[in-house]
Each structure stands twice: as structure tokens, then as C-alpha cells.
Amino acid sequence: MGLNGTQEINITPALPTDGKTGEMGMVMANLSELVGWGRKYSLHPLLFGLACCAIEQITAGMSRFDISRFGSEVFRASPRQADLLIVSGRVSNKMAPVIQRLHAQMLEPNWVIAMGDCASVGGPFNNYAIIQGVDKLIPVDVYVPGCPPRPEALFYAITRLQEKVQKFGIGERVSGS
Ligand code: SF4
Numbered sequence: 001m002g003l004n005g006t007q008e009i010n011i012t013p014a015l016p017t018d019g020k021t022g023e024m025g026m027v028m029a030n031l032s033e034l035v036g037w038g039r040k041y042s043l044h045p046l047l048f049g050l051a052c053c054a055i056e057q058i059t060a061g062m063s064r065f066d067i068s069r070f071g072s073e074v075f076r077a078s079p080r081q082a083d084l085l086i087v088s089g090r091v092s093n094k095m096a097p098v099i100q101r102l103h104a105q106m107l108e109p110n111w112v113i114a115m116g117d118c119a120s121v122g123g124p125f126n127n128y129a130i131i132q133g134v135d136k137l138i139p140v141d142v143y144v145p146g147c148p149p150r151p152e153a154l155f156y157a158i159t160r161l162q163e164k165v166q167k168f169g170i171g172e173r174v175s176g177s
Pocket of ligand 1: 116119
């Protein structure tokens with residue numbers, strides 16, 4: 001008992017009697033797997049959108065959907081700071097050289113998601129002004145069906161992309177291959 005009549009309680013945590021302290025100690029890991037793990041949870045998408053699908057892409061970043069749960073919330077305004085290009089919308093002939101230039105300026109290794117029917121295959125616009133799939137310009141890693149796809153579909157694509165990113169080792173992938 002204390003001087004004022006209250007009971008003193010010892011809050012020092014009891015040490016385990018088996019000698020284990022709970023500290024991490026030594027961890028063995030494959031360097032390539034560690035780099036892949038780091039890359040997949042730190043994707044930096046380019047701040048880029050083309051048409052109506054871009055509205056869904058923007059919505060994915062809002063609090064209701066919260067793309068940051070997948071480690072991909074830091075949209076970069078410069079391709080030199082981005083490693084993920086989400087092509088969200090129809091690709092016109094006029095935009096083709098712009099997309100190719102942006103893609104060429106991105107970090108290595110980089111990744112591409114074709115978001116929506118238009119970016120994947122031209123969508124309903126089967127005409128001379130629209131390129132029938134952005135994969136005719138740049139390599140695509142994941143396609144997202146829908147017109148437009150909901151934010152959840154984009155998240156699913158990101159998780160599939162993360163699986164792909166994890167499998168690539170150090171220096172294994174060169175953009176455009
Ligand atoms: S897929 Fe549909 S929603 Fe997306 S850009 Fe094309 S027309 Fe618009």
C-alpha cells in the first residue's frame with residue numbers, strides 16, 4: 001500500500017521465462033525479392049488522364065475509395081518521377097506521340113495499365129481518329145475492362161500488377177520489351 005492508501009502497481013513488463021525477448025534478431029531474405037516487395041508497394045502513377053475513365057481514376061484517389069491502401073496514392077506530375085502510367089480514356093491519333101513521349105520519359109522499370117475499353121481496344125470508337133488499343137503504341141501490363149471501370153476494378157488491376165512487379169528481379173525488365 002502507498003502512503004495515501006492506494007495500491008502501487010508494478011507496470012514493468014514481465015520478461016518471458018523461456019529466454020525469448022521478442023526482438024527481431026536476424027532476418028534472411030533474397031535481395032531480388034526485397035526489391036520487388038519495395039517496388040510493388042511504392043508505385044508512383046503519373047498524373048494523367050484522357051477521357052471519362054479518368055474521372056473514375058480520380059475517384060479512386062478520393063477518401064471513399066482511397067487508393068493509398070495499395071501504396072499507390074502518390075500521383076506524380078512529372079513522368080521522370082513516375083513508374084506507372086494509367087491510360088484512362090480513348091487514345092486519339094493526336095495524343096499518340098504525346099503518350100509515347102511521356103512513356104519514354106518515365107522511370108525504369110515502369111508499368112502500364114490500360115484502363116477501360118477505349119484504352120484497351122478502342123471501345124465504341126471504331127473510327128480513323130481513335131487508336132484501337134494503346135498497346136499499339138506502348139507495352140501494356142494489365143488491361144481493365146469496363147466503360148468506365150469502377151475504382152474497385154482499377155484496384156484489382158493494381159493488385160494484379162503488384163503480383164507482376166514482385167516477380168521481376170533487379171534489372172530484369174527494360175521498358176518497351
Ligand atoms: S471506356 Fe467508356 S468511360 Fe472510358 S473513355 Fe471510353 S467511352 Fe469513356
